[in-house]
Amino acid sequence: MDDTRDRVRLPLELRASSPDEVVVRASNDRVPDSYGTIIEVEGLYEWVEAYREHRTVNLEHDLPQFGGRPQVGIAVGFDFDPQLVVRVRLLDDEVKRAVTDGRIAGASLEFVPDPRYTEQDGKVIRYRRLIPMPELTGLALTERPSVPGANLLEVRTAMMPNWAYAVVDPAVLEGRVTDPAQIERLRWFPHHDVKTRRVDPAAVRRALDQAAKREIEIGDGATLSADQIAARAMAHLERHLVHIRAEEELELMLRSVPGHGGMRYDKSERPWSRPTLQDFGHDAWPADVAERRRIAAHFAWADDLEAFGSLRFPHHEPSKTGLGPVNKNALVTGIAVLNGARGGTNLSREARAAVYRHLAGHLRRDFGEEPAPLKRRVLVVVKFGGS
Structure with missing residues (x-):
């Protein structure tokens, strides 16, 4: 999951209801706001459920005189009438005075839209669903009604x-x-x-x-x-x-898919058998990491570089220096194992696909042949005692 996705700001109306509280009102789900944004009520319901977990109210960075503050209030009440209404209790005396004298006159709703449920019609963007993760929700007090596209608050406390x-x-x-x-x-x-x-x-x-x-x-x-x-x-x-x-x-x-790193290699169609560590000129796994990587380049998969046994799907003939020839029979054998031959492999779906791309690429590029397609894994159900 990427937590640095761009957060969107929605203009909010701010009204003081008492010296210690303000009421924040969001635009409804039918009329675009001044920035052409619509959030459907269902999306706001999900946003509220995630936001309830922390209820943080901060100051945005368009108020440099305050220095940016990560928590100046707490959301203590939520309602839909049908607009989203949030009641905020202010915890910072300076912020209370700024609301009273009008220096803070707006608020901003922070959210990340779900791209699967985002629609654009001309200049109007409709967000039908928001990502309901607490850390991707936020409410900020601002000098103006909204700060569209602004960066996140710079925390200086x-x-x-x-x-x-x-x-x-x-x-x-x-x-x-x-x-x-x-x-x-x-x-x-x-x-x-x-x-x-x-x-x-x-x-x-x-x-x-x-x-x-x-x-x-x-x-x-x-x-x-x-x-x-x-x-x-x-x-x-x-x-x-x-x-x-x-x-x-x-x-x-x-x-874990070893690369060749620009190393030159020849081609071969000789009979194939799995190489041993001795074929690479070593009786024991070398301590030198560069040499381990050179040996790993002969394989299509490495669980790690801690042991020779961690290397899988060999397809270059072993060499004591450089990179050995890529072997056509090894490529065909490797793809067959990916498809279930010789007991198959326990690699994950993503890893199987990565190894297949590596081996198939060699067949196409080096031998001009189209590889057998990668088969989907099939669950076989064995029944006993009848048909």
Whole structure:
């Protein structure tokens, strides 16, 4: 998952309802706003559900006199009439004065549209669905009604926003605790970069370990127990872990198909048999990483470079220097194994496709032959005791 996707701003109406609260009203789902944007109500429902998890209200960077602040208020109420209405409790005295004297007169809704449900008709863009991830939702107070296309808030204070944490105590979310020092003791397991909003994989894994071990400090005024904090943290962090593992698997797959790096090689149609490490001039796996990579270039897949046995789908004849000839029979054999011959392979679908592209490319480029197509895996059901 990419957390740096461009966030979109929607102009919002801001009205002060009391010295400590403002009401933010969004445009409805039928009339385009001044920037030609329409968000359907269903999309806003999903946005609200994600935003409820942190309710952070910040100051945008079009207010340089304030220096940019990641948390100046808390969203304490939501309604649709049919427009989205958000009631915001202000926590910053200077911001309260700025709202009162008109220096802050607008707000901005931050979201990432789901490209599958985005339609454009002339100059009007209709967002039917928004991506419902808490860290991709936001509400900011601004000098003007909106800052379309603006960059994210530049954080210049030590206080991090709620969305950077896995768990925030309800006392903070509901605005009952406003002292910054106490707020810091009622939020647990930070795992986002506050400028890019990217997830830190190391922080996620560390937090999961701490939550499992109940390594949790609970400050005064907390309404959650250690068990409740741990359960909420693990549910939140495991969602991130699914995406982290998928990205790591893709990265490994992309790194694990050895490249030739511009090395020259000949062609061969000699009978083929799997090479041994001794064929490359070594009795033991070499310590030199460059030599490991040279040997790996004879193969189409490397689980890693820690052992000769990690290399799979050999298709270049072994050589003690440089890169040996690409062997046509090895290419055909490798594609047959991808398609189930000799017991097949346990590589993932993405990895099989990558190896196939490598081997098939050799057949087309070096031998002018069209390879057998890569077959889809078929689940075979074996029945016993009858037809």
